Amino acid sequence: MCAVPDVSDFEMVRGTRRALTLLGGKWSVEVIYLLASGTRRYSEVLYEVGEISKKTLTQTLRALERDGLISRRAYPEVPPRVEYSLTPLGWSMTGPLMALYEWSAEHLTDGGRARSGHREMLPRGQRRLRSVA
Amino acid sequence: MCAVPDVSDFEMVRGTRRALTLLGGKWSVEVIYLLASGTRRYSEVLYEVGEISKKTLTQTLRALERDGLISRRAYPEVPPRVEYSLTPLGWSMTGPLMALYEWSAEHLTDGGRARSGHREMLPRGQRRLRSVA
DNA sequence: CGGTATCCAGCCCGATACTG
DNA sequence: CAGTATCGGGCTGGATACCG
Numbered sequence: 001m002c003a004v005p006d007v008s009d010f011e012m013v014r015g016t017r018r019a020l021t022l023l024g025g026k027w028s029v030e031v032i033y034l035l036a037s038g039t040r041r042y043s044e045v046l047y048e049v050g051e052i053s054k055k056t057l058t059q060t061l062r063a064l065e066r067d068g069l070i071s072r073r074a075y076p077e078v079p080p081r082v083e084y085s086l087t088p089l090g091w092s093m094t095g096p097l098m099a100l101y102e103w104s105a106e107h108l109t110d111g112g113r114a115r116s117g118h119r120e121m122l123p124r125g126q127r128r129l130r131s132v133a
Numbered sequence: 134m135c136a137v138p139d140v141s142d143f144e145m146v147r148g149t150r151r152a153l154t155l156l157g158g159k160w161s162v163e164v165i166y167l168l169a170s171g172t173r174r175y176s177e178v179l180y181e182v183g184e185i186s187k188k189t190l191t192q193t194l195r196a197l198e199r200d201g202l203i204s205r206r207a208y209p210e211v212p213p214r215v216e217y218s219l220t221p222l223g224w225s226m227t228g229p230l231m232a233l234y235e236w237s238a239e240h241l242t243d244g245g246r247a248r249s250g251h252r253e254m255l256p257r258g259q260r261r262l263r264s265v266a
Numbered sequence: 267c268g269g270t271a272t273c274c275a276g277c278c279c280g281a282t283a284c285t286g
Numbered sequence: 287c288a289g290t291a292t293c294g295g296g297c298t299g300g301a302t303a304c305c306g
Contacts, residue, residue: 009166013166015241024157025278025279027279029149054288055291078287079288095232096236099229100149103229107222107225186299188271188301207268214267214268
């Protein structure tokens with residue numbers, strides 16, 4: 001068994017950039033990590049993510065939804081209620097995201113001291129999001 | 134040993150975004166993958182990377198150099214010769230990059246069929262870059 | 267060969283105001 | 287509450303021309 005994929009560099013570039021494009025927005029990662037800690041309503045996301053305009057938040061959420069990373073559920077109530085949560089695809093993205101985070105923690109000389117290798121986050125009820133100790 | 138890092142979401146967001154920022158340029162990934170297959174001269178990079186302007190290429194190379202991912206060596210000759218190559222830090226970035234690529238290959242329904250889990254590429258002489266079979 | 271200098275178009279994002 | 291409409295600024299990246 002080889003240790004690297006037998007695909008062309010071209011495909012690797014394309015695949016990698018496609019994944020990166022999904023995370024390209026200024027707030028995408030923030031929203032994904034937030035929803036990884038549980039379903040939120042629109043206004044909760046607006047408040048819990050630092051200084052973001054409603055327009056930009058809506059854009060970000062719509063893009064992530066279009067890409068299948070998050071799901072949106074609107075309840076036909078008055079006043080309206082809309083809940084956003086991570087899809088299985090969104091959860092799977094936390095794997096690569098953690099790889100990026102650990103890389104920065106290991107090589108970028110600053111706060112954040114991850115040590116153990118791990119694969120991804122899991123939804124509530126399966127495993128805890130943050131500290132386990 | 135726990136499976137997730139005991140750091141705050143805030144640090145995870147910051148760390149992840151810092152890594153992402155290094156890859157933010159439109160051509161960064163392309164250049165990193167190219168240099169992963171060997172040292173190149175400026176004009177070789179210019180030619181082997183698809184349709185990129187000299188200005189943008191220089192910007193990209195300078196940014197990657199500033200971030201420590203690639204190194205630049207200029208030879209005092211006439212005509213001038215400048216060679217770019219991946220630093221150890223640059224090589225270590227191929228790990229997270231491969232995670233991103235494999236994620237896209239697995240979830241984004243298109244060409245590229247990686248199967249085995251692996252960690253990162255290695256410089257020539259230690260392991261092959263592409264197909265091993 | 268390996269760049270700079272200059273100009274410019276497009277896009278992402280924020281501020282503010284308004285709405286079902 | 288959960289958006290949309292409108293305006294506008296900043297930054298990235300392309301086209302072209304020039305330089306040591």
